[in-house]
Amino acid sequence: MSQYVSRLASTAGRNRSRGQQPRLRLPGSRRPRRIAMFSVHTSPLHQPGTGDAGGMNVYIVELARQLAAQGVEVEIFTRATNGGLPPSVELVPGVLVRHIDAGPYEGLSKEELPAQLCAFTHGVMQVWADHSSGYYDLVHSHYWLSGHVGWLASQRWGVPLVHAMHTMAKVKNAALAEDDTPEPASRVIGETQIVAAADRLIANTEEEAADLAHHYGADPARTATVHPGVNLDTFRPADGRAAARARLGLPADALIPLFAGRIQPLKAPDVLLHAVALLVSEAPHLRRQLVVPIVGGPSGSGLARPERLQKLAARLGVADLVRFCPPVGQERLADWYRAASVLVMPSHSESFGLVAAEAQACGTPVVAAAVGGLPVVVRDGASGFLVDGHEPAQYASALRRFVEEPGLVDVMGSAAARHAAGFGWDAAAGATAEVYTAALQERQRRLRSRLR
CATH class of the missing domain: 3.40.50.2000 (Glycogen Phosphorylase B;)
Incomplete structure (x- = not known):
């Protein structure tokens, strides 16, 4: 570290010798x-x-x-x-x-x-x-x-x-x-x-x-x-969940827990896959209702094993439920948020959690880890659920709420949009x-x- 800092200082010094000298300015x-x-x-x-x-x-x-x-x-x-x-x-x-x-x-x-x-x-x-x-x-x-x-x-x-x-x-x-x-x-x-x-x-x-x-x-x-x-012009409820699903070719009546973001261990998309596997093992009929989009590309330490998540889905027996989609632009991402029943964000660390804020602005509730800035972004029990830790069973339990209470997606989605409106x-x-x-x-x- 000290070596490259010294080189940086040397570079600044060489430019100083050729160019202007800093002067005391009184703004x-x-x-x-x-x-x-x-x-x-x-x-x-x-x-x-x-x-x-x-x-x-x-x-x-x-x-x-x-x-x-x-x-x-x-x-x-x-x-x-x-x-x-x-x-x-x-x-x-x-x-x-x-x-x-x-x-x-x-x-x-x-x-x-x-x-x-x-x-x-x-x-x-x-x-x-x-x-x-x-x-x-x-x-x-x-x-x-x-x-x-x-x-x-x-x-x-x-x-x-x-x-x-x-x-x-x-x-x-x-x-x-x-x-x-x-x-x-x-x-x-x-x-x-x-x-x-x-x-x-x-x-x-x-x-x-x-x-x-x-x-x-x-x-x-x-x-x-x-x-x-949040860009509230782009991320907004717009014409609703059914229209967004139609545009994306998703079933109108499916339960859709969405992961959106960079695919790396820090973001913990594997926790979502484990949670979905638990859900269908406990209630096999849910297999007909579930679609699990993973929207994003490998990043950071995830680049070392970019196929890791696909292999995990196959090993857990949920590969038929998971749709891996490449990163998309903001307008298309807003449609993915609107189409989802719930955004799942089981990150190990988040300084804020912009993805959670964007999803809520689109009228979609969030299930997220209670880490970093996510307790600020997500109103626990109102715009979504916060989970302590990263045990898949806890995320499966939160997702089960949306299965057992069909109106919960809309109730929490409305609260989520109101909450996110404060993040302009x-x-x-x-x-x-x-x-x-x-x-x-x-x-x-x-x-x-x-x-x-």
Whole structure:
């Protein structure tokens, strides 16, 4: 870790010798005009649900869009994964995605990316050198890899650093799924350094804020809790469950427990398959009623054995009930949510649980593990059920409720849609902009103190 951090500092130093010197700027008490947002390991343009693309991609895209709508320009720096990509792409007016060449375009795992942070930082500094001093008012980094680039950029440019962890190594390692790979010590060290360096940290929930303080010694006064949002224009009940099932070719009268997301041990789709196997073993007639869609692609440690879930379904004798579907765009995903009787989310760790929020916004109840931010997203007993632990029998018991009480899907679905209506991205962007303003004001106070 220390070796590549030193290389990053050296890169920043070389750019400093060729370009502008940072100067003490005294920003007023205002929102920033333009921010540099870093997402090194996954592009906001990638399809969520496969590779390393997931909830963080959705978070960055929707946050950037709403910030731009509220008058804050956003430039997102991400690693180029294809040689044919243009240097920059306008996502929407006010949001620019910049592709930075850093390492091989393809075949580079997330674990290999620390060695490319020096090259990534060099590319960022080259972009910055084309602008006048003060072009960016603030840096917002996402995930620990981006945090190290953001740390150096903020120091070089003389602007505040706001960082969002999204996931934390210590938290993930404390809740590892069977056969999953623990996060390396280098990531723990890197996260600790970023927490100490950031002007502000953004946590998705109060629990995440507490984890930052407990595991990494984060200062609560510099940590803000901002719930992520849901695109309520895309994810909504629309024309209902029957119409969505017709579009997807699903039986109108089936019980459909849906898994949507990246297929990896952390997300525990195997728990759903075991629960379904228990259901049909106890009540064989349910086999005629059940359809179990798994919508998503292998990711992370799941890439080591991408066929593992299919083999498990066959071994459990439920392969005829399970439909494996590739990742889909947001509009199609909304149809899968609407078509489902219930979304099942048995994750071992979730910083928030955007998938659960999206499903509820479509009027679909959720059965989820009571971990991370899911107790915030799901109202236990009203919009769905929270399960302590990952025993398949407990998930089978929750699913059985929807079999025994046919009206429960609609009752909880209506409550779910009402609950999710409170998670709009406009509110999340407004709260994030307030964090930016607080970071700028604090930087202003420190600079004035130094000039006295």
